[in-house]
Amino acid sequence: MTAAAPRVAIVGAGPSGLFAAQALLNGHDGVRVDVLDRLPTPFGLLRYGVAPDHATIQGIQRALRAPFADERVRFFGLVELGRTLTRDELVAGYDAVIYAAGASEDRRLGIPGEDLPGSRSAREFVAWYCGHPDAEEQDLSGVTSAVTFGVGNVAVDVCRVLAADAARLAPTDMPQPVLDELRASTVRDVWLVGRRGPQHASFTTTELRELLTLDGVQPLLDPADLAGIDATDLDRRVRGNLEALRTAAERVVPEARVRLHLRFWQRPVEIVGPDAAAAVVLERTAPAAGTAVVGTGETEVVPTQLVLRAIGYRGRPLLGVPFDKAAGVIPNADGRVMRPDGTPSPGEYVVGWIKRGPIGVIGTNKADAAATVAHVLDDLEASAGAPTSGLEVDALLAAHGLQPSTFADWEAIDAAEQARGAGSGRQRVKVASWSELADLVRHGRGGGPLEREPDAPAP
Numbered sequence: 001m002t003a004a005a006p007r008v009a010i011v012g013a014g015p016s017g018l019f020a021a022q023a024l025l026n027g028h029d030g031v032r033v034d035v036l037d038r039l040p041t042p043f044g045l046l047r048y049g050v051a052p053d054h055a056t057i058q059g060i061q062r063a064l065r066a067p068f069a070d071e072r073v074r075f076f077g078l079v080e081l082g083r084t085l086t087r088d089e090l091v092a093g094y095d096a097v098i099y100a101a102g103a104s105e106d107r108r109l110g111i112p113g114e115d116l117p118g119s120r121s122a123r124e125f126v127a128w129y130c131g132h133p134d135a136e137e138q139d140l141s142g143v144t145s146a147v148t149f150g151v152g153n154v155a156v157d158v159c160r161v162l163a164a165d166a167a168r169l170a171p172t173d174m175p176q177p178v179l180d181e182l183r184a185s186t187v188r189d190v191w192l193v194g195r196r197g198p199q200h201a202s203f204t205t206t207e208l209r210e211l212l213t214l215d216g217v218q219p220l221l222d223p224a225d226l227a228g229i230d231a232t233d234l235d236r237r238v239r240g241n242l243e244a245l246r247t248a249a250e251r252v253v254p255e256a257r258v259r260l261h262l263r264f265w266q267r268p269v270e271i272v273g274p275d276a277a278a279a280v281v282l283e284r285t286a287p288a289a290g291t292a293v294v295g296t297g298e299t300e301v302v303p304t305q306l307v308l309r310a311i312g313y314r315g316r317p318l319l320g321v322p323f324d325k326a327a328g329v330i331p332n333a334d335g336r337v338m339r340p341d342g343t344p345s346p347g348e349y350v351v352g353w354i355k356r357g358p359i360g361v362i363g364t365n366k367a368d369a370a371a372t373v374a375h376v377l378d379d380l381e382a383s384a385g386a387p388t389s390g391l392e393v394d395a396l397l398a399a400h401g402l403q404p405s406t407f408a409d410w411e412a413i414d415a416a417e418q419a420r421g422a423g424s425g426r427q428r429v430k431v432a433s434w435s436e437l438a439d440l441v442r443h444g445r446g447g448g449p450l451e452r453e454p455d456a457p458a459p
């Protein structure tokens with residue numbers, strides 16, 4: 001390495017990786033940055049998590065794409081760490097490697113029946129309606145009652161998408177088959193279930209209020225869940241949530257299309273089959289020490305054909321990179337990756353959800369990435385001149401006979417999605433399959449074959 005042109009690889013082109021790229025550009029004139037992603041599309045969960053009916057948030061893409069306008073930055077799509085390239089190759093080839101791979105797994109309920117057809121994670125459901133190419137098709141035919149476990153904004157998002165009328169979803173960028181499936185939905189009861197009280201829920205008030213005031217949706221709550229809560233020490237968000245819930249409890253929606261059942265102090269005990277989810281058994285809970293609850297033995301059976309657990313995303317281990325299984329993150333000291341022996345691993349860093357877990361909004365990742373990048377820059381200065389293999393991503397891939405996709409390829413996908421949108425009176429219609437994404441990349445290159453076809457869905 002020379003002090004003038006350090007080379008940094010960033011694994012993951014989601015918000016945290018792109019904020020890190022921008023912070024590197026701002027902090028070092030000579031730096032060169034390669035951003036890798038397993039998908040040919042950048043933006044991570046901004047594209048594949050943020051709800052399609054929250055289109056204004058997609059405006060953040062303008063800020064996130066800024067690094068790619070700088071010639072010091074390159075995008076390598078269809079490059080998966082642990083599959084296309086190894087951690088050792090990257091660490092040997094670059095002066096610093098920043099892991100920004102997000103949290104692509106989910107927590108489980110750990111109850112009987114959880115793996116029955118019809119029971120799945122909200123993450124899978126979100127990936128489907130956002131058009132992620134790995135997502136499995138969701139069949140809502142015959143679903144009249146859907147139960148969601150969890151009391152955060154992801155639970156609110158999936159309940160809103162399930163309860164919303166066609167007019168709300170029609171202008172979004174959802175892939176056409178998703179929109180058609182939701183339009184034909186026969187869901188009439190949506191349940192949102194939390195183990196603790198409304199004062200403990202992590203919803204934000206704007207999102208909660210939006211759900212509670214949806215057209216044609218009748219909120220149903222037990223007023224006892226809202227009674228007797230001492231608001232003195234509660235923060236503004238929680239007080240706002242309680243106020244929104246109290247207002248909703250009094251709302252009467254004539255000829256409601258959907259009933260929205262908000263159930264607090266209930267925990268799932270079992271998902272009942274036999275061949276597919278047909279009901280969930282809930283048990284009333286009571287507060288115990290700290291954040292724990294105890295079951296009271298009072299149970300209730302809720303008929304349902306769709307069970308979604310929205311109880312948290314978790315990081316997936318990256319092959320060869322230290323991982324804290326319990327926390328689902330890469331162990332780190334303020335962004336410096338820590339080895340199992342408690343010492344920092346030179347040249348390895350981490351940002352975003354794989355650093356701190358699935359908490360915070362997109363903007364939270366900006367300060368978080370800046371904090372890590374400050375250490376990267378300090379360490380680069382201290383280690384100036386340390387040798388590397390000099391093999392960057394393009395050379396490494398060529399050695400494996402592989403070809404990545406580029407930022408220009410993403411721009412071709414982007415243009416095609418906007419053209420599809422224009423054809424149906426929408427701003428964009430997402431391309432959701434690996435084969436169509438590959439066709440667009442191929443087409444942008446004049447129709448030639450891709451040396452590496454995008455892979456089938458990851459297991």
Ligand SMILES: Cc1cc2nc3c(=O)[nH]c(=O)nc-3n(C[C@H](O)[C@H](O)[C@H](O)COP(=O)(O)OP(=O)(O)OC[C@H]3O[C@@H](n4cnc5c(N)ncnc54)[C@H](O)[C@@H]3O)c2cc1C
Nearest residue numbers: 012014015016038044045049080081101102352353361362
């Ligand atoms: C359902 C949902 C809705 C949300 N809605 C909002 C919202 O409305 N507003 C808001 O502010 N925030 C929202 N968030 C939070 C926001 O999305 C996150 O804060 C943010 O996306 C985290 O960024 P990240 O870069 O750490 O991870 P991600 O966004 O997950 O990006 C990680 C990237 O790494 C890539 N990757 C993973 N593994 C590999 C590998 N092995 N090799 C190469 N690449 C890899 C992935 O393809 C992905 O592109 C939402 C989150 C979810 C889950």
